[in-house]
Amino acid sequence: MTKGPPAIQGQVPKAGLFTPSSGIKGNGGASVPRGPVPTRPLPQPHPKDEDTLVQMAEHIPAGFRTPMCAHCNMVIRGPFLVALGKSWHKEEFNCTHCRKSLADIGFVEEQGTVYCEHCYEDFLAPTCSRCQDKILGEVINALKQTWHVHCFLCATCQQPIRNNTFHLEEGEPYCEQDFYSMFGTSCHGCEFPVEAGDKFLEALGYTWHDNCFVCAVCCTTLEGQTFFSKKDKPLCKKHAHTLKI
Template sequence: MNPLNPQPQVISTKPKITFSPSKQAVTDFKPYQPVSPPQYHPIQQTDNHRPQPTFKPAYQPPTHPVPPPIKAPQQPTGTRNFTRGNKGSALFNLQNHGPSQPQCTSCYQVIRGPFISAVGKIWCPNHFICANPSCGVSLHEIGFVEENGKLYCEKDFETYFAPKCAKCSHTILGECCYALEKTYHSECFVCAKCKQTIGSGNFHIEDGVPYCERDFNALFSTKCAGCQFPIEAGDKFVEALIEKWHVECFICTKCNLPLSGGFAVKGNKPFCKKHAY
């Protein structure tokens, strides 16, 4: 080769390909896991100016109704049945002017002469005496008491039969009142507030002492949230809004219709469903 006139050399531009045995790729397979769909939460719209009313269940009558007031009897009951005759109340009669002959209450014999009449009955003069065998005093000029059909002088009646007043502890010889399984003078059985005799009126017991119905309602009874009058014994009432109402007073604040079904609360006042919004 002439260095002054070199010949061009042809060089191949193709890359040299070298073959090698094929290698099989190894891949780790995992079980298919399904993709959970996205969860959408609805937007809760709130109105700060108009709160949603809360509906209450329909009114149910109270399971424990208010007990009725106690009735106070005027006279003793049971075996206590006596009638008092004041001094001078027994009348001495010389003869009978009626068409029939009188009969003695004690001996049941017809009286053909003088007789004594008292407490609606008639006696022979010698039979109108104290029934206590150790006494036997004539009752014509003194006070007496009839107990279970027998006559006693006031002294023996007070000693053996007369009840004691539960309030003053004194013997009861006249009119009495039997209440709460105790016996009282009529003038001793009074209201603890107004001090007026209860007599045959209704009364209530609070802390062991009696009150007339008027004072008991004023002092202890629950007042209706609608009319502000007491909820008396036997009245039907509703418990709502931490208050008690007469059934007829629990009405819609807007239309005044009774809330016999559910009701809504706005401003701590009851409304019907129609006027809840």
């Protein structure tokens, strides 16, 4: 029968445990420079883009109704467009920057202002830290950078972390499951991981949750108590000499 040394107590620090934030937005108050926009093909949506910001105006035929134009506040007589919950003369629904007509092409709304995809991509859309492409859909904000949802991946399983909690190890993000399987410590009592924020004990050469370090016979907590051990199992003073263990 051996008398065990005092258990060393601690608490797993929460540093390294993160939760990314997400949103569907551009750069907010970023200014749009004046000048011509280079002519180039329309950007094609990434096949994995989610919740894209790009919208299309709806064409309404003449005679359906006579609404007011959101741009000039005049009655529209004839065909018109519906976009952003408002009605527009076809010739007055244009990109705020380059003035290109948005009647038949995709557009993006930013703080009440509309832009063609070219201008939004050039001047407002954030850049993905992984692929360096512009983000025209949901944005993941993590590690002081912006990412496509499908580009912010666990370093091990390569699956998108999305808005789930992740851990950082040597600058690389890991989902919780892979982090604990690779770097985590399991409690010798319950065999579950000792997670960030958990109180733990170091005793008998193992790590224990503070509430898992109990007498193997009566389950009395041994935290802060003198204990004995038999076959690597902790015992209280009362059961130190028990025969069945």
